[in-house]
């Protein structure tokens with residue numbers, strides 16, 4: 078498979094280049110030159126999630142990995158369950174949070190770590206992965222790459238804007254994982270990382286790579302669980318997905334699955350009050366606004382980094398985007414109410430991000446009177462946001478042993494201001 082850049086269709090990159098470079102040399106995002114089509118029967122006939130993942134991903138990686146190597150990678154990367162909870166006849170919750178850091182980002186980060194490890198094995202120069210995080214990506218990437226030979230990870234996270242568990246997940250590993258605590262927002266972290274990738278001095282001294290959702294390879298495992306949810310829902314026609322969204326990597330994974338042939342009625346981009354995408358779908362324009370802190374902090378993003386891919390998929394045709402993606406934004410108070418409602422009505426606990434997803438699905442049904450099956454992607458375990466959730470349900474959430482032991486570990490971070498000069502100085506000194 079060859080890949081092009083959203084800013085240059087003529088550019089041609091291999092899977093290995095896409096994986097290790099993250100961003101295309103012209104600053105654009107990589108996209109596959111051709112998305113292989115699959116039939117409904119194909120999706121239905123897959124017996125396990127691993128089998129489905131291998132068969133979906135293989136066409137993109139076959140120049141680098143044999144089918145059996147890819148099978149090993151997928152078995153290692155996806156070594157935790159995916160569960161589906163039926164709230165009622167029509168509404169399902171796809172639980173993507175059973176990985177080691179309790180968020181869906183484990184799928185992408187673990188797949189990335191495995192593939193990078195194998196492609197990096199014969200490289201003499203150490204790889205340095207930069208990752209900006211609003212909380213969960215940093216945790217998942219740190220955990221997935223921990224103690225991997227020949228790869229260093231530098232995580233930039235916004236000080237005081239991630240949850241306690243998230244911060245511990247990022248800052249307590251040590252070894253090849255460095256945590257930079259940035260005085261600023263997620264957008265600041267992302268800006269610093271993006272600038273580093275185009276800084277001549279930095280890229281000549283370090284062998285940089287990215288693990289953010291700008292890396293196309295993250296989208297592949299994220300496409301697979303849409304297909305798995307559709308298969309497990311046992312329907313013959315199209316389905317609705319509601320995705321709690323920030324940088325829109327998860328949603329773009331869904332669009333990819335749809336392009337492969339998965340029948341999807343509508344993607345709902347469910348947002349907190351960081352609602353740039355709502356305005357974009359109306360006007361085609363993005364307004365620059367600072368990200369606002371919310372209780373669904375992994376979605377506190379002002380400019381979704383995958384928007385460039387979404388525009389590319391739909392040839393920047395706003396009407397076509399509106400046919401496939403609906404979007405709404407919800408306040409923290411509605412989110413809290415929804416957590417309470419779901420708990421009382423179904424005796425089921427969701428985290429704030431997932432609650433935003435349920436709000437989005439409900440809003441869609443209200444507006445479009447559509448009763449088709451709908452799947453809410455549950456992106457994190459409620460325990461990760463116990464500070465928000467416990468006061469709402471007036472109960473303690475049982476923490477797993479892994480999380481408990483994490484809370485006793487010491488935080489190790491390097492504090493930094495949000496100026497590029499400081500970040501550059503740090504990078505050139507490591």
Ligand SMILES: *Cc1c(COP(=O)(O)O)cnc(C)c1O
Nearest residue numbers: 213323324325326327375456457
């Ligand atoms: C990262 C994250 C999101 C947003 O996903 P994007 O791919 O950035 O849109 C939603 N919920 C949780 C829990 C997350 O960690």
